Amino acid sequence: MKTTLMLSTAAAMMLSSVAVHADTLRLLTWGGYAPEEVIAKFEAETGHTVEVTKSNNEEMIAKLRATNGGGFDLAQPSQDRIAGAQAEFGIYKPIDMSKIDKNLFIPSMLEATKIYTTLEGDVYGVPHVWGTSGLVVNTAEAAGVQDYTDLCGADVAGKVSYRLKRPTLIGFAFSMGLDPFAAYADPDAYQEVLDQVEAKLIDCKANVKTYWDGGDEIKNLLRSGEVTASMAWDTGGWQLNDDNKDITFVAPKAGALGWIDTFAIPSRGRADEAAYAWINFVMRPDIAAMITNTAGNFTASQGGDAGVDAALKEKYQASFTPEALNNIKWYPAVPPGLEALEGATLDRINAAK
Amino acid sequence: MTSDKSKLGFILLLAPLLIWLITLIVLPHVGMFLVSLREKTGIREYETSFANYAVFFNEPLYWNTFARTAYMSIAATALTLLIGFPVAYYIAKLTRGRTKTTLFLMCLIPFWVSELVRTFGWMILLRETGVLSSFLQYLGVVSGPVEFLYNDAAIMTGLVYTSMLFMVVPLVTTLDSLDDSLIEAGYDLGGTNWSILREIIIPHAMPGIVSGCIVVFMLSLGNYLTPILLGGKDSLWFTGLIYNQFITRFNWELGSAFGFLLLGLSSLIVFLALKLSGQSLGKTMGR
Numbered sequence: 318m319k320t321t322l323m324l325s326t327a328a329a330m331m332l333s334s335v336a337v338h339a340d341t342l343r344l345l346t347w348g349g350y351a352p353e354e355v356i357a358k359f360e361a362e363t364g365h366t367v368e369v370t371k372s373n374n375e376e377m378i379a380k381l382r383a384t385n386g387g388g389f390d391l392a393q394p395s396q397d398r399i400a401g402a403q404a405e406f407g408i409y410k411p412i413d414m415s416k417i418d419k420n421l422f423i424p425s426m427l428e429a430t431k432i433y434t435t436l437e438g439d440v441y442g443v444p445h446v447w448g449t450s451g452l453v454v455n456t457a458e459a460a461g462v463q464d465y466t467d468l469c470g471a472d473v474a475g476k477v478s479y480r481l482k483r484p485t486l487i488g489f490a491f492s493m494g495l496d497p498f499a500a501y502a503d504p505d506a507y508q509e510v511l512d513q514v515e516a517k518l519i520d521c522k523a524n525v526k527t528y529w530d531g532g533d534e535i536k537n538l539l540r541s542g543e544v545t546a547s548m549a550w551d552t553g554g555w556q557l558n559d560d561n562k563d564i565t566f567v568a569p570k571a572g573a574l575g576w577i578d579t580f581a582i583p584s585r586g587r588a589d590e591a592a593y594a595w596i597n598f599v600m601r602p603d604i605a606a607m608i609t610n611t612a613g614n615f616t617a618s619q620g621g622d623a624g625v626d627a628a629l630k631e632k633y634q635a636s637f638t639p640e641a642l643n644n645i646k647w648y649p650a651v652p653p654g655l656e657a658l659e660g661a662t663l664d665r666i667n668a669a670k
Numbered sequence: 671m672t673s674d675k676s677k678l679g680f681i682l683l684l685a686p687l688l689i690w691l692i693t694l695i696v697l698p699h700v701g702m703f704l705v706s707l708r709e710k711t712g713i714r715e716y717e718t719s720f721a722n723y724a725v726f727f728n729e730p731l732y733w734n735t736f737a738r739t740a741y742m743s744i745a746a747t748a749l750t751l752l753i754g755f756p757v758a759y760y761i762a763k764l765t766r767g768r769t770k771t772t773l774f775l776m777c778l779i780p781f782w783v784s785e786l787v788r789t790f791g792w793m794i795l796l797r798e799t800g801v802l803s804s805f806l807q808y809l810g811v812v813s814g815p816v817e818f819l820y821n822d823a824a825i826m827t828g829l830v831y832t833s834m835l836f837m838v839v840p841l842v843t844t845l846d847s848l849d850d851s852l853i854e855a856g857y858d859l860g861g862t863n864w865s866i867l868r869e870i871i872i873p874h875a876m877p878g879i880v881s882g883c884i885v886v887f888m889l890s891l892g893n894y895l896t897p898i899l900l901g902g903k904d905s906l907w908f909t910g911l912i913y914n915q916f917i918t919r920f921n922w923e924l925g926s927a928f929g930f931l932l933l934g935l936s937s938l939i940v941f942l943a944l945k946l947s948g949q950s951l952g953k954t955m956g957r
Binding site for chain 1: 731732735798799817906921922
């Protein structure tokens with residue numbers, strides 16, 4: 318059964334690679350989302366070659382904006398950052414849903430992403446990897462840190478690190494009992510939320526050792542013990558847990574912040590066939606499990622969690638009780654213009670003494 | 671006929687420079703200037719105005735950040751001169767032959783690795799669990815770990831270290847050209863160490879001092895990595911603001927305006943410094 322399936326897939330692949338010539342897929346993605354062995358397998362099966370550029374949300378948008386959506390054939394921004402960027406800069410082209418194998422996706426996630434990334438009737442994203450950000454804490458030294466605002470407590474003074482970016486604003490707002498997502502549509506209401514968070518974060522600044530920028534930086538700070546409580550991604554906490562059992566990811570009381578990284582096709586991408594082939598390839602359960610094992614995050618692939626490392630599943634279940642899972646605050650699409658308000662707030666926090 | 675040929679030769683020789691200047695410096699600046707004049711009024715709607723420049727002058731935060739960047743850069747320049755001058759004098763006047771080459775080379779060696787690596791080196795030395803802190807604990811000078819990183823002193827250390835070479839090289843060149851017999855004559859005529867330094871050596875080295883200072887000041891002002899990595903939460907450097915506007919805020923209009931303000935204001939500072947010290951750019955560069 319399995320052999321026939323493989324044979325027929327191989328035959329189909331051969332046919333398709335005859336029909337469409339082999340392309341180079343220039344992939345703009347996050348670290349860990351395109352492991353070497355997955356690329357090798359994809360290249361062997363389809364004949365396309367893959368060039369990977371690692372990046373983050375802001376850089377992806379900045380890069381595509383600089384070239385008006387050229388230079389890459391497939392990008393992986395988070396779903397909340399697509400509609401706004403598309404409205405402002407027009408850097409993506411609509412996804413042709415007929416070329417996506419819908420059976421490979423968890424239906425509810427596919428639908429949710431479609432709704433969040435729709436602009437003027439066109440869909441611009443399909444889900445790939447999801448995860449959360451919350452607290453990564455050294456439980457032996459800072460067990461009291463259970464929520465974002467606990468980072469401002471006297472017991473962890475000088476041992477705290479977080480990013481000076483929008484997730485910090487959102488997390489603190491939730492922890493302070495505000496609802497920033499409800500205020501998204503109304504700039505004035507959102508500014509009020511931001512003002513309160515700004516006061517809190519300026520107050521909290523004395524507690525902070527440094528604002529971190531890259532994933533490696535925060536891991537180093539936690540590993541060396543210079544920082545005992547931080548705001549970071551779940552995977553970072555689980556990876557550190559391998560080295561030091563005391564450090565782990567804690568889902569904050571106010572709710573972890575959930576993100577979904579998607580596939581979006583840049584407007585001047587030249588290898589759409591290869592891009593769709595890549596999407597359908599990496600969403601296969603066996604490939605999705607390989608990506609989860611390297612990136613540490615779970616995917617939107619139907620059945621993709623079956624092949625995942627048992628140790629990782631265990632850590633995931635330890636950090637997320639069912640109610641913590643239900644309490645995840647998923648980022649809705651950011652309306653254009655909000656980033657400017659947030660930017661001014663972040664600048665003022667950065668400048669405060 | 672001959673003049674035609676020499677004209678062609680002149681144009682051909684000039685072409686690489688012109689292509690370089692126009693395509694890589696003039697055109698991008700023109701483009702950036704046009705972007706900086708666009709005021710965003712809505713989604714994909716822009717108007718031409720000086721609003722972005724007004725933001726800089728109306729928001730004390732940006733203005734203060736620039737002032738802070740400028741005075742930290744001036745302090746870094748002064749400190750580099752203070753440390754670099756004796757080094758350059760020693761290399762130029764008190765050593766000969768092989769020793770001279772070796773010492774000069776030793777100033778160069780840190781520049782064989784990139785600025786990023788050098789900055790990370792300083793982070794390893796200065797951090798709480800770093801070399802310096804561990805060493806002090808080992809000696810028993812301090813009882814617990816000490817954080818040397820993430821403050822203005824760390825930024826200053828990084829800036830001086832990064833720009834030392836650019837001060838030492840012009841100083842060595844100008845001091846080299848100072849005839850030793852002039853210094854000897856000074857001593858013969860009863861001059862003290864101080865008066866010889868003030869009346870013979872410094873006036874002669876002035877062009878080197880000025881060009882070194884200009885380069886170091888501009889490098890410090892335009893530095894991005896060192897202040898951000900070593901300064902941590904209090905870094906607040908003007909180039910960091912420009913990066914933020916471009917990359918994390920998607921506000922190219924304001925970022926471009928900041929870029930032009932940095933260019934204009936730093937040129938103004940250099941101009942004022944030249945006027946105050948009684949030097950001119952032509953005199954400095956011509957020597």
